[in-house]
Amino acid sequence: MVIIGTGNVARNLFDAFRTSVDVNVMQVMGRKKQALSYFNTTKTTSDPKNIAAADIYIIAINDDVLSTVDELFDVKDKFLVHCSGAMPVTILPAKARRGSLYPLQTFTAGRKISLREVPFCLEAEYQDDLYLLTSLASSISDHVRHVTYHQRQALHLAAVFSNNFTNHLYSVAREICVEQNVPFELLHPLIKETAAKINQMTPEQAQTGPARRGDRKTQAMQLNLLKNKEYRKLYRFFTKGISGAYRAKNEIAEKS
Amino acid sequence: MVIIGTGNVARNLFDAFRTSVDVNVMQVMGRKKQALSYFNTTKTTSDPKNIAAADIYIIAINDDVLSTVDELFDVKDKFLVHCSGAMPVTILPAKARRGSLYPLQTFTAGRKISLREVPFCLEAEYQDDLYLLTSLASSISDHVRHVTYHQRQALHLAAVFSNNFTNHLYSVAREICVEQNVPFELLHPLIKETAAKINQMTPEQAQTGPARRGDRKTQAMQLNLLKNKEYRKLYRFFTKGISGAYRAKNEIAEKS
Numbered sequence: 464m465v466i467i468g469t470g471n472v473a474r475n476l477f478d479a480f481r482t483s484v485d486v487n488v489m490q491v492m493g494r495k496k497q498a499l500s501y502f503n504t505t506k507t508t509s510d511p512k513n514i515a516a517a518d519i520y521i522i523a524i525n526d527d528v529l530s531t532v533d534e535l536f537d538v539k540d541k542f543l544v545h546c547s548g549a550m551p552v553t554i555l556p557a558k559a560r561r562g563s564l565y566p567l568q569t570f571t572a573g574r575k576i577s578l579r580e581v582p583f584c585l586e587a588e589y590q591d592d593l594y595l596l597t598s599l600a601s602s603i604s605d606h607v608r609h610v611t612y613h614q615r616q617a618l619h620l621a622a623v624f625s626n627n628f629t630n631h632l633y634s635v636a637r638e639i640c641v642e643q644n645v646p647f648e649l650l651h652p653l654i655k656e657t658a659a660k661i662n663q664m665t666p667e668q669a670q671t672g673p674a675r676r677g678d679r680k681t682q683a684m685q686l687n688l689l690k691n692k693e694y695r696k697l698y699r700f701f702t703k704g705i706s707g708a709y710r711a712k713n714e715i716a717e718k719s
Numbered sequence: 720m721v722i723i724g725t726g727n728v729a730r731n732l733f734d735a736f737r738t739s740v741d742v743n744v745m746q747v748m749g750r751k752k753q754a755l756s757y758f759n760t761t762k763t764t765s766d767p768k769n770i771a772a773a774d775i776y777i778i779a780i781n782d783d784v785l786s787t788v789d790e791l792f793d794v795k796d797k798f799l800v801h802c803s804g805a806m807p808v809t810i811l812p813a814k815a816r817r818g819s820l821y822p823l824q825t826f827t828a829g830r831k832i833s834l835r836e837v838p839f840c841l842e843a844e845y846q847d848d849l850y851l852l853t854s855l856a857s858s859i860s861d862h863v864r865h866v867t868y869h870q871r872q873a874l875h876l877a878a879v880f881s882n883n884f885t886n887h888l889y890s891v892a893r894e895i896c897v898e899q900n901v902p903f904e905l906l907h908p909l910i911k912e913t914a915a916k917i918n919q920m921t922p923e924q925a926q927t928g929p930a931r932r933g934d935r936k937t938q939a940m941q942l943n944l945l946k947n948k949e950y951r952k953l954y955r956f957f958t959k960g961i962s963g964a965y966r967a968k969n970e971i972a973e974k975s
Contacts (some may be wrong), residue, residue: 485746516917548788565887568909569909570927601816617944621896622909624888624953627930630916633885633917634964636880639879653823656824658911659911668827678782693960700956702948708887
């Protein structure tokens, strides 16, 4: 197997495959010579001409350059697998055998993720390739599944809401704390518990707070505290969304 | 010490204080007789006339009835402490000595929280009462601090963003999954990692995804997938917010 790309996804996959006895990472190819040093326990190259022959090529590069991967090397009949949540396998050059290996996780520089628990969503144009890809992914994760493109798109979109947008809410929360000179760290246990709760109940069941309770007095006070117009909009939007979703259940009073 | 109220906050405080050697929960008072059975390891009453004399009364009832607590019993010169994040201590009757004990956590029926790690934010009108309250709270939490009302308000508002609103995003994510027949549980590791990341870096540093990358193609595709008009608004709003916040740093390409 060859990995093309040197970013956070490439690094996390590399680290997991490296310790797997069933998989041999033959080579990592990346344009940035400096980034290749991370992979110096295997062969590396920055010259596409030197890309090795392999049963699978994992293409861990940005979505917008996936379609140009055949400018790098002769991909004819090669099994290419991208790692994108958003793009169809058909974004890859048509003369290749195409597939997708989507690890449903957020990869950030400086954080090592244990991939064992990470769901890997797989797709391939040909049944034999799907077998091969399944055995590859199963060597590093216990949660491998085949998905359709529509399902992968839904998962990616759901990931954007529950990861990217959630993280932005943390940013706003941090700003509010900094303004009043209280450490954002005080919110860490709450944030951890919010995430942990959904293992035990649905988000609908877990919902608490002034919007859920229909507590208009607190809502008015909080809107008044928000100096940033955009944050006020956000506050109104969520309050409306939550009240709408839970209007029927508003007799249940819970504190958050 | 006497607890007035029988909801999730009262229960979690009761369970913590009960196992503390320094504090004696003399009585729990609640209007709902059925709810009192939870507290049957101490004295309980549903009749306000029987409220015992105590050094501290913890008033764990809904915000909108805090001001009427003197209709329950003679509060003159009694030390009353509410648990509200939003309300000033002056919402309590003026003839009492007033304070606030705000546990910065979300309490949901059916989930037991370990309070040791939970920040307790304290306020009291009188210095001696603040000492007493501090020693009380310190017996169940390692993170006790004195805050001003402005600071408590800011923390409560930040909690609404990072807990209530975040949880609503989980709801939206779940809906998207259910629609395409993929289990929401696949997102659990991602949600857990999103929350865990902020222990190591600021939310700004942790931000990833199509909005952060300025990936307009994926943004357009995802908007197209969203059938619910309100969710499209939410998507646009967050994308705008994140792009605005990170516009200067968009050369950094990360995958999520």
